[in-house]
Amino acid sequence: MSLQASVCSRILSGAIILSGITAAHADDKITLDVLYTTPGTFNSLQKELAKRFTETHPDIEIKFRNPVKGYEEAAQEILRGQITHSMPDVAFNGINQIGLFVDRGIGAPLDTYIKKEGGLDKLGYYPTLAKLGTWKGKQYGLPFAVSTxxxxxxxxxxxxxxxxxxxxxxxxxxxxxxxxxxxxxxxxxxxxxxxxxxxxxxxxxxxxxxxxxxxxxxxxxxxxxxxxxxxxxxxxxxxxxxxxxxxxxxxxxxxxxxxxxxxxxxxxxxxxxxxxxxxxxxxxxxxxxxxxxxxxxxxxxAGGNVAMVLSTDTKRQAAAWEYVKFVTGPEGQTAMANLTGYMPGNKIAVEKADLLGNFYASHPNHTTSLKQVPVLGEWASFxxxxxxxxxxxxxxxxxxxxxxxxxxxxxxxxxxxxxxxxxxxxxx
Missing domain, CATH: 3.40.190.10 (Periplasmic binding protein-like II)
Structure with missing residues (x-):
């Protein structure tokens, strides 16, 4: 074999190895199917949150479905998806619809993931608002955008x-x-x-x-x-x-x-x-x-929506949890409150001056909802x-x-x- 042929062979072998590594990484990447509602309110926010999340989670890609008009339309799409095995991995559902889904076997309980993170308090959720995401004693959703x-x-x-x-x-x-x-x-x-x-x-x-x-x-x-x-x-x-x-x-x-x-x-x-x-x-x-x-x-x-994990596959569930944790966490909730009128469910975001503390000080119209937290109750689901x-x-x-x-x-x-x-x- 000539020197040139030998070099080409080694280059080709290296390219094959690198190609294999790249393919392996591509196979490891998870693309999450995400459904949200009310595009006029949430389009720019959801895109911004997905961008920030994938910057720190390059192994997870967010792919949005076409957003639907409201919570009832989203529920109908999810219920159809259960029949056709085409449900989203993450859905932002009306607070009043958790029971509707869970009673039909839709939705992954998040309690184990939350416990591994040190609990709801360590993650920063207001107890009153986190409770909105429970059904029959288990946590199925976390507050994303709460309204009063x-x-x-x-x-x-x-x-x-x-x-x-x-x-x-x-x-x-x-x-x-x-x-x-x-x-x-x-x-x-x-x-x-x-x-x-x-x-x-x-x-x-x-x-x-x-x-x-x-x-x-x-x-x-x-x-x-x-x-x-x-x-x-x-x-x-x-x-x-x-x-x-x-x-x-x-x-x-x-x-x-x-x-x-x-x-x-x-x-x-x-x-x-x-x-x-x-x-x-x-x-x-x-x-x-x-x-x-x-x-x-x-x-x-309490109105608004919670983020729910609907995946049944273990790996996809874990990836979906990471996304739900991010969008309902301090950074995600800071962006949410700045871009909408909804109330954040994460007290870390509210209490830190460099997150939402200064924002609320200069935007009194947004604080009315926070003052009503002590009198919030359930939004009933039939x-x-x-x-x-x-x-x-x-x-x-x-x-x-x-x-x-x-x-x-x-x-x-x-x-x-x-x-x-x-x-x-x-x-x-």
């Missing part, structure tokens, strides 16, 4: 009507009265008070019930709990919105109306705070205020195969109230009948 119901206030319109935006009325009849004053004092057509009844999962209907000390489901039972005095009061309150002349706007339409200056007070999720501040950009005075509790024992359902159908049934009935097509007294009996018809036999 608040009042969005156009302080200019409130002041023009003779109100004090720092001391809003604490009852809905008085808020409706202030709303009518806003309308009568405005030089152009405005809506004085708007209630975002259409929120996903009947969230703001549930909020009225729990703010009065009631429950959507009976405590420690799968039977309905809204057929109570608190439930009657909630339906009557929705009816009063309809009778006041409140228009029926789609969620996005109402938000655009608020940032355009044509709604005085709007009850909505904190998830829109960052976007609202950016879109208003100082054109009028804007502040958030706590959602009014109607009873001393009143609670507010049991059984018809959980998503029940949400739609309740939505139809509440729309009839806010559009003044029905009354609270008749609605309660019809609502109880329609929901019970979709509940599992043992829950009727």
């Amino acid at each position: 119901p608040v009042l969005y206030v156009n302080t200019d319109l409130v002041k023009a009507a003779g109100g004090n935006p720092d001391r809003l009325p604490g009852t809905w009849p008085d808020l409706i009265k202030l709303g009518k004053a806003i309308e009568s004092h405005s030089k152009s057509p405005v809506t004085g008070l708007y209630y975002q009844w259409e929120q996903t999962g009947n969230w703001l209907f549930q909020t009225l019930i729990t703010s009065k000390g009631g429950h959507m489901l009976q405590p420690d039972s799968c039977k309905i709990g809204f057929n109570s005095d608190a439930g009657k009061w909630a339906l009557q309150t929705l009816e009063s919105f309809g009778k006041s002349g409140m228009p029926n706007l789609a969620l996005g339409q109402a938000r655009q109306s608020f940032v355009s200056g044509t709604i005085g007070i709007m009850a909505d999720s904190t998830s829109y705070v960052a976007a609202a501040e950016k879109q208003i950009n100082g054109t009028f005075g804007f502040k958030t205020m706590p959602f009014p509790l109607a009873a001393a024992q009143g609670r507010l359902p 049991p059984g195969e018809n959980s998503l159908k029940i949400i739609e049934v309740i939505k139809d009935h509440t729309e009839a109230l806010v559009t003044a097509r029905d009354n609270a007294a008749d609605t309660m009996s019809k609502l109880v009948q329609d929901v019970n018809a979709l509940m599992p036999a043992e829950c009727r």
